[in-house]
Amino acid sequence: MSPPRDLRASLAQAGYTPGRRDVAPLVALLVDDPDAGPAVRRALARADASVVAAAIVSALDGAAEASAARLVPALGDAAATATAARVALLAGLDDARPRLRRAAVTALGKLGGDEARAALCAYWDRPDLPADHRRAAAEALGKVGGDQAALRLAATPADGGGDAELVRRRDRAILIALRDADDAPSEVALDVAPATPMVMVARCRAGLETVLAGELHDAGLAVDRLGPGLVGVILAGPLAPLLAARTLLTAGVVVELDRDADADAIAQALARPEVQGLLTAWTRGPVRWRLDFERGGHRRALVWAAAARTRALAPALRNQPRATTWDVVVTADQRHLELRPHRFTDTRFAWRVADVPAASHPTIAAALARVAGAHAGEQVWDPFCGSGAELCERGQLGAAQLHGTDRDQRALVAARANLDAAGLDATLVCGDALEHVPPPLDLIITNPPLGRRLRGDAAALLERFAARVPGLLARHGRLVWITPAHERTGAVLRRGGLGLRFARDLDLGGYEARLERWQR
Ligand SMILES: C[S@@+](CC[C@H](N)C(=O)[O-])C[C@H]1O[C@@H](n2cnc3c(N)ncnc32)[C@H](O)[C@@H]1O
Known part of the structure; x- marks a missing residue:
């Protein structure tokens, strides 16, 4: 036919x-x-x-x-x-x-x-x-x-x-x-101390190393050294205190390979008694792992070969990428593995129940709040509040009168849901950051439009906003924000009598901007 x-x-x-x-x-x-x-x-x-x-x-x-x-x-x-x-x-x-x-x-x-x-x-x-x-x-x-x-x-x-x-x-x-x-449940045990102190790498956005180091230090952990986007930590107790650090992205145990990462080197490292012992002690249920590469890419042949060799040397470690408990990451130098907890209960950002397209990453919002510091009962405004991440994070640090504005009503609905989930009261107003008149302020905290999604000139908008700031802040009031055009906005703030107290260039996923704290 x-x-x-x-x-x-x-x-x-x-x-x-x-x-x-x-x-x-x-x-x-x-x-x-x-x-x-x-x-x-x-x-x-x-x-x-x-x-x-x-x-x-x-x-x-x-x-x-x-x-x-x-x-x-x-x-x-x-x-x-x-x-x-x-x-x-x-x-x-x-x-x-x-x-x-x-x-x-x-x-x-x-x-x-x-x-x-x-x-x-x-x-x-x-x-x-x-x-x-x-x-x-x-x-x-x-x-x-x-x-x-x-x-x-x-x-x-x-x-x-x-x-x-x-x-x-x-x-x-x-x-x-x-x-x-096998589908037995498995998760990382956060409350078990290792047999001997472990060298760990705590990672954050590049630019936030000193902020993360401060948080880890406050959590009672011994900070070892800093590198781009990372802080070394010596961990003698359980993992849980690491999660006190709100700017932490991942944390991993560092295991040295005895040669460049091939299938045998990876399997032999995982099968070492102290490594297997640690993974077993720090896992409730079967130890499941998947191989990943800091440099990215899939490298399927190496993944399969490493899984097969590891199974032969350490059958208790199950290569189960889809239900993994541990990410085993080959570092960029090819000479180390980082064993990163994958499945565990992280309640740090439980307030995050609603989202907007330009929402701040919660660790960035946490960094802004930490750099801002907290004075009891102070007046706080986020003029470009979006889904309210900065207000939620500032609220975690102690009581304050929280105010948020955004010109997008949908963002305010998301902000209200997040603040409710955080158990925080706030006054939210649909309005323009260049026109809204808040009460005299102790802190302006914001991750404003940076120009990635905004049509028009974000720097010009922020210059105009910066010109308002000195008139809105009470004595010793602070502005803590991220600016994509620090020379232009800085000139305006300086002219208004503010002094720069903290500045770090941030990598926002391939986009450079600066986190700053100014004071009146
Ligand atoms: C980067 S987002 C804020 C993200 C927010 N921190 C969050 O976590 O969701 C910038 C926000 O500024 C708002 N926006 C832009 N121009 C504005 C203006 N002139 N006045 C008030 N809000 C504005 C946008 O609607 C957007 O929600």
Whole structure:
């Protein structure tokens, strides 16, 4: 049957959803034209699955081997919802055409579920499977996962009977099968002290190192050294005090590698008794980990090889990227691992229940609040308050009269929700920062529009705002803010009689701005 011309035109349209009458001609096209495969399969996946199943089952009958095998992936797609397709797929494992059988194995692995697992285990148990079927079945067993699948994979001879490709697929499948076999809860224990003091790296936005170091010091931790975006800490007790630092982004235990990070070096480091001991002591439930790279990128081959080697040396450590408890990060110098807690209870920013597109990162809001300091009962205004992050963070430091303005009503709804969640009272007004008249102020704290999203000239807006500041502040009043144009805004503030007391250049994700504290 040659397909109508307009069917090919429909296939070329994105989002084409075939009607009932188009299904059989599409299946015929799949039989006749290998090149049409991907487009036809995409289209069939959008059609009624039971109609697709019926058309494929009828076309399979009598189709040549190669064409029949081409139909099976589409049958597998339909099997997710149509029983007839599932039944046909399972029957495919007993078909006389070997390529169809192999395609059914692959499709069942993708489909998953108990029925597919049982059928694939039985298929795996057949003696004398051709090598390409054994490999496909190994991969499929890995995908369906579960103890039964993992047991079978693990029982194959280590050298795969001389089939290197089978060994590669089997090892990968074992990791996947085990990864998905267990769903016991697991999280980092924040209240357990390490056996010996640990060197840790606490990370923050570049520019906030001294602020973070101050917070860590106040939490009773021994601060070791500072570097760009990081503070070294010696931790002799539990992890919990680290979370007193509100500018902290991540914290990790540093483990030295004995050579550049390859799969063996990573596995050997993780398998060291003191490292395994620490991970076990600091985890409630199974220790799950995933490999990551400070420099970014996926490096899949290294990830797989490191997972396989680690499993061999330290089976208690489970490489389970999707449910990880620990991120194991290869540092940029390739000579260290950083073991970063991934799954733990962090209530620092529990106030954050609502968001706006330009919301401050909470650690930035926390930095502004810390740099501002707190005097009991003072009058505080955020003229560009958005979702209220700075007001919430200032409120955490002690009682104050909080005022916020924003010209966007939706932002004020978000701010109200966040302040309520923080248990804070505040006066919120929809208004322009250049016109609103607040009471005499002890503190103006704000992360204003920096020009990334604002149409128009953010620097000009902030210069005009800066010109208002001296007239709004009480004696000794402070302005703590982030400015993207510190020379221009600084000149205005100085002219108004304010003195600069603190300044740090911040990296706001590839965008430079300066955090400042001015005083009247
Ligand atoms: C960077 S966002 C503030 C983010 C805020 N700190 C938060 O955490 O959500 C800047 C805010 O300034 C507001 N805005 C811009 N121009 C304004 C103006 N002239 N007066 C008042 N608000 C303004 C925007 O609506 C936006 O919500």
